[in-house]
Amino acid sequence: TFTLDGIVTVNGSNGAPSYYGGGGGGSGGSVYVNAGTLTGSGLVSANGGNGGQIGYAGGGGGGRIAMYYSVSTFSGSFSACGGLGLGHGGAGTILTKSDAQASGDLLVDNCGNSGAFALATGQNTFDSITVTSQGKLDLDVAALTADQLTASDGGVVYLPGQVTAGAVDVGANAELGSRAAGLALTLTVLTDMTVSSGGVVSANGRGYGPGAGPGAGGEGPYGAAVVAAMGAWGETEKAVPGGAAYGSVTEPLQLGSGGGAESWSGGVGGAGGGAVRLTVGGTFTLDGIVTVNGSNGAPSYYGGGGGGSGGSVYVNAGTLTGSGLVSANGGNGGQIGYA
Numbered sequence: 001t002f003t004l005d006g007i008v009t010v011n012g013s014n015g016a017p018s019y020y021g022g023g024g025g026g027s028g029g030s031v032y033v034n035a036g037t038l039t040g041s042g043l044v045s046a047n048g049g050n051g052g053q054i055g056y057a058g059g060g061g062g063g064r065i066a067m068y069y070s071v072s073t074f075s076g077s078f079s080a081c082g083g084l085g086l087g088h089g090g091a092g093t094i095l096t097k098s099d100a101q102a103s104g105d106l107l108v109d110n111c112g113n114s115g116a117f118a119l120a121t122g123q124n125t126f127d128s129i130t131v132t133s134q135g136k137l138d139l140d141v142a143a144l145t146a147d148q149l150t151a152s153d154g155g156v157v158y159l160p161g162q163v164t165a166g167a168v169d170v171g172a173n174a175e176l177g178s179r180a181a182g183l184a185l186t187l188t189v190l191t192d193m194t195v196s197s198g199g200v201v202s203a204n205g206r207g208y209g210p211g212a213g214p215g216a217g218g219e220g221p222y223g224a225a226v227v228a229a230m231g232a233w234g235e236t237e238k239a240v241p242g243g244a245a246y247g248s249v250t251e252p253l254q255l256g257s258g259g260g261a262e263s264w265s266g267g268v269g270g271a272g273g274g275a276v277r278l279t280v281g282g283t284f285t286l287d288g289i290v291t292v293n294g295s296n297g298a299p300s301y302y303g304g305g306g307g308g309s310g311g312s313v314y315v316n317a318g319t320l321t322g323s324g325l326v327s328a329n330g331g332n333g334g335q336i337g338y339a
Contacts, residue, residue, distance in 0.1 A: 001036060001037040002036075002039070003040045004042040005040040005042045006043075007045065008042070008045070009043070009044075009045040010029030010030060011028055011045055012049035012063070012083065013026045014051075015049065015050070015051050016052050017052040017053050018053075021051075021052065021053050022052015022053040023052045024057050024059070025048050025050045025083035026048065026060045027048050027060040031044055031046055031064075031065045033067045033069075036071070037069065037070065037072070038072040039074055042076040043078075044076070045079045045080075046062060046080045047080065048060030050083040051084065055086055057086060058085040058087040058089065059083030059089035061082050062082050062090065062093075062110070068104075069097075078107070080092030080093060080109070081111035081113070082111075087116075089115045091108045093106060093107075093118050094106070094107040103125045103126045105128045106129045108129075109135050110134045111134075112134050114154065118135070118137050118138065119138050120137060122141070124141040124143055128149075128150070129148070129157070130151075131150070131152075131155035131156065131157050131174075132152045132155045136155070136156040136157075137155075137156070139158065139160055139179065140160075140179070143162035143164075144162070144165075145163075145164045145165070146166070147166040150169045150171070151175065152169070152171035156174065156176075156177065157176050158178070159176060159178065161178075161184060163186070163188065164188045165187070165188070165189050166191055167190070167191045168192075169193075170200070172288075173198050177203065177206075182206070182208065183206065184203075184253065184276070186277045187278050189282075192280070193278065193284045199289070200290075201290045202292075203274025203275065203292045204291055204294075205331075206271070206311070207294070207309070207311050208256065208271065210268050211258050213257025213258055214243065214257060215246050216257045216259075247312060254311075255272055255274060256272025256274070256311040256328075258270065259305050267300030269307070270294055270297045270307045272310075273295075273308065273310045273330075275312040276311075276312070276314070278313075279316045280317040280318065284317035284319065284320050286324040287322040287323055288325075291328075292311030292327070292328045293329045293331065294307055294309045294310050296331040296332045296333075296334065297331065300334060304334015306334075307330050307333050308331045310327075310328035310329050
């Protein structure tokens with residue numbers, strides 16, 4: 001039995017202050033516990049240190065905590081938050097697993113301070129994933145399986161291309177997103193999925209890059225071509241053609257194409273929107289937003305790049321309810337009167 005009523009701590013140290021702002025905080029360390037029985041009401045802490053002067057120096061990232069046990073009556077807490085600073089440190093990771101669980105529960109919590117993304121690699125199966133209190137998680141795996149996936153209170157989760165979850169809950173001010181440009185997000189939910197008001201599933205600008213894709217816009221002076229959308233195309237007043245329309249009306253799965261560049265002064269086109277496919281076995285409650293908009297073209301002296309085309313959203317659900325928004329808009333030209 002491991003009885004923890006005190007503290008196990010591997011916090012990073014604070015940066016030293018100085019006349020010009022101070023040093024950055026150190027990152028939190030690592031705690032690994034393997035116990036037959038875990039009990040008590042103490043604390044395990046792997047927080048990052050604060051910047052030397054919080055308005056100027058950066059905070060350290062949170063560390064990593066892993067707790068394995070056969071039986072737990074532990075009522076204490078775990079903390080792996082980033083330190084405070086001009087740029088707050090990102091949250092670390094907290095994994096708890098009993099012998100009865102297949103994979104354990106992953107928690108990413110940044111104590112309400114928005115910082116960098118925590119990176120999770122290797123393990124691609126969890127009993128649950130919870131990202132909350134401004135925590136951010138980037139899951140660098142080819143595919144992911146979880147019984148429960150929850151993002152809440154400013155939490156952000158960047159997902160791989162293939163995700164299977166028992167249930168999904170995206171709370172207010174939280175986001176699920178595609179982790180990389182050019183990577184379509186396919187999310188299969190076995191029971192129910194909820195996107196609350198203020199919650200977002202986003203693949204904005206995650207399609208083809210500037211000037212790339214089946215419907216990419218042409219490059220030209222005085223404002224580049226507006227890229228082809230999935231159902232329409234445009235061109236500039238200087239007759240630089242947009243790309244051809246493409247994609248399926250009934251089963252849209254393709255990425256949006258990038259806008260053309262303005263060649264004289266380097267206005268870059270916007271990236272296309274990504275692709276999101278949601279298969280929900282039970283009820284899909286959408287009070288928030290699912291969005292795959294194209295990015296705006298960059299402005300330039302001679303007009304700017306063309307906007308990227310909107311991407312694709314494909315939803316197949318047992319029951320669809322809610323009052324939210326599904327958006328696949330094209331991006332604006334870099335300067336609307338020219339690009």
